[in-house]
Amino acid sequence: MGALGVAVKSLGKAVSAKDYVHDVINDIRAKNPAEPEFHQAAREVFESLIPVLDRHTEYRAAKLLERLAEPERVLMFRVPWMDDRGEVQINRGFRIEMNSAIGPYKGGLRFHPSVNLGILKFLAFEQVFKNSLTTLPMGGGKGGSDFDPKGKSDNEVMRFCQSFMTELWRHIGPNTDVPAGDIGVGGREIGFMFGQYKRLANEFTGVLTGKGLNWGGSLIRPEATGYGCVYFANEMLKAQGRSLEGMTCLVSGSGNVSQYTVEKLLDLGAKPITISDSDGAIHDPAGIDREKLAWVMELKNSRRGRVREYVDRFKGATFTAADRSLGHNPLWDLKADCAFPSATQNEINAKDASNLIKNGVQLVAEGANMPSTLEAIQIYLDAGILYGPAKAANAGGVATSGLEMSQNSMRMAWTREEVDERLQKIMVAIHQNCFQTAETYGTPGNYLNGANIGGFVKVANAMLDQGLV
Numbered sequence: 387m388g389a390l391g392v393a394v395k396s397l398g399k400a401v402s403a404k405d406y407v408h409d410v411i412n413d414i415r416a417k418n419p420a421e422p423e424f425h426q427a428a429r430e431v432f433e434s435l436i437p438v439l440d441r442h443t444e445y446r447a448a449k450l451l452e453r454l455a456e457p458e459r460v461l462m463f464r465v466p467w468m469d470d471r472g473e474v475q476i477n478r479g480f481r482i483e484m485n486s487a488i489g490p491y492k493g494g495l496r497f498h499p500s501v502n503l504g505i506l507k508f509l510a511f512e513q514v515f516k517n518s519l520t521t522l523p524m525g526g527g528k529g530g531s532d533f534d535p536k537g538k539s540d541n542e543v544m545r546f547c548q549s550f551m552t553e554l555w556r557h558i559g560p561n562t563d564v565p566a567g568d569i570g571v572g573g574r575e576i577g578f579m580f581g582q583y584k585r586l587a588n589e590f591t592g593v594l595t596g597k598g599l600n601w602g603g604s605l606i607r608p609e610a611t612g613y614g615c616v617y618f619a620n621e622m623l624k625a626q627g628r629s630l631e632g633m634t635c636l637v638s639g640s641g642n643v644s645q646y647t648v649e650k651l652l653d654l655g656a657k658p659i660t661i662s663d664s665d666g667a668i669h670d671p672a673g674i675d676r677e678k679l680a681w682v683m684e685l686k687n688s689r690r691g692r693v694r695e696y697v698d699r700f701k702g703a704t705f706t707a708a709d710r711s712l713g714h715n716p717l718w719d720l721k722a723d724c725a726f727p728s729a730t731q732n733e734i735n736a737k738d739a740s741n742l743i744k745n746g747v748q749l750v751a752e753g754a755n756m757p758s759t760l761e762a763i764q765i766y767l768d769a770g771i772l773y774g775p776a777k778a779a780n781a782g783g784v785a786t787s788g789l790e791m792s793q794n795s796m797r798m799a800w801t802r803e804e805v806d807e808r809l810q811k812i813m814v815a816i817h818q819n820c821f822q823t824a825e826t827y828g829t830p831g832n833y834l835n836g837a838n839i840g841g842f843v844k845v846a847n848a849m850l851d852q853g854l855v
Contacts, residue, residue: 403439403446407432410451421504423731426760427511428455434838437827448854450846457510459483461557462503465531467549469542479550481529483563484510487848490561491527492517492784492791494568497575501532505731509568509755513784515841516777519816522788527563529554535570536690547578554579555586560593560794566787567596569730572642573608592794595787599799604790606805607783612646612753613806614782614813615726615774619751620654621817622772622833631655634722636747638662638715639729640686640693643753643780647726648679660717661693662708662729667717668696670703714738721745728753736761743769752776763834770831778820778837785812 401409414428432451439446461481469475480503483491493513496506506528514526531550535543558565567576576596583593590602597603606613620630633656637644640661648658657673661682670678678700685691697705706716714737718725725747727734731754734742739762742750750766751774752758758766766773786809793799800808820836823843829835 403436406439406446407436407451410455413452414455418504418507421507423508423756424504424511426732427508427756430756430760430763430834431511431515431838431842434835435842437829437835438839438843444850445846448850450849453849454485454514454842454845455511457482457484457507458486459557460503460507461529461554463553465533465546465550465553467542467546469545470539475546477531477533477546477550479529479531479553480506481554481557481563481565482506482510482527483557484526484528485514485845486525487845487852488518489523489525490559491563492524492566492787493526493528494530494566495571495575495579496528496530496568497533497535497570498530499532499534501530506530508731512755512777514845515838516781517784517788518841518844519778519819519837520781520785520788520812521815522785522812524564524784524788524791527565528568529565530568530571533570535575540574543575544578547575548582551579551582552586555583558583558593559587560591560791564592564787564791565594566784569641572596573598592791595790597790602790602794604786604793604805605800605802606809607786607790608642609646609649610786610809611643611780611783612648612728613650614785614809615643615647615728615751615753615779616650616654617782617810617813618774618779618817619724619726619749619772621814622749622751622774625817625821626772629654630724633657633724634659635724635726636660636717636720636722636742637726637728637753638667638717638733638757639727639754640682641728643728643783644726645679645683645686647728647753648674648682649676651726652676652679656724659722660720661696662717663693664708665692665694666705666707667715668693668703668705669717669720670696670700672702714741718742719745722747724749724751726751726753727757729757730754731756732759734758734762736765738762739765743771748772750774751779753780755780767832767834772831773833775834775837777841778816778833781816782809782813785809 510528517524718738719741749772824836
């Protein structure tokens, strides 16, 4: 018996899988103080892996959980730029290259004042498992800056993006790390960053995804996260012999994910009744139809306005201002069948989750990254509703980024129908993986366990194959 075998044998006797997981989580807290989002993400994933670790002591002997919790590389740098008044501004830039066991690092860039190391580590950690589930060869990473593009001119955004890429470009590449957009990073920002990368590297290559259609982008990419989330929700319902037809749906947010979640819900015969932004939420009992959605898209994408304007345009709708002192979000306290949290992390707490259940919600599909707290997730599971965790339900965005990478590598472009068909097939495959894995490990219907275990096993086996690196 080799050294690894001896370690496995002694480990199996010495400590249970449950104790091992809790020891790892405590170590993560101790090593990464003041990073609560990262602690939360690690706990949510690792606790659901206990059944796997019971069966496969080799994962514990190789200390895969400890290795997965440590990024392969953390980049942090200053981003100096000049505003339109000629004043120098300084922001902080990041790139977390978390795990490359199954492919180049892949994950978005977020520009938002809330960005810090802990939030990006949680996002990069989640990305590893999400990318694994997509069936595509992509590792996990995440990055961004505490820069706020809101209220900035196009020239200010361009100067910031060029400065940001002047440092980042040396760390990324089509076979190394392929960033994409996220909150605060849309087509405008991707364009400015790509232009600077091309200038510095002296090459035209698929180094970023979310590019313009005229220069290497993919059809369906802006729609993919929202579309994919709805496809996944529909698959969960189909497994029970139901569909989204006629369902009343709550959607939070008003960015890309929310807009295209609403659009695909309409395609499948559902009735979305809410949207929101940081100012507050709109409730339209009549439903947000295609005409109203088109107006919202023009408001948010072109005019960069606020959703409170909706009530001035469409009678019968109400606006509720955001009030953090309430301790809950009124958007989640409405009668509905399904909920699609699509704004940001931890937007649904225990009180919100209880309100969803009380008001008849039977399905929660997460369009945002980790929008539900651990307490909220437990309430979903205890109530026995259908719960599609973010790493599965919102994987359509990064899956289509992977399809964009494939098109770039082949120097070709697929039609809208081809990309949408591939996206649907990927979401069906993710659902099947989660559904079957949950059954295999004794928790049928628990998509949280299915997603975490399904994503983990592929990465874990690749890490074992590649040795201690």
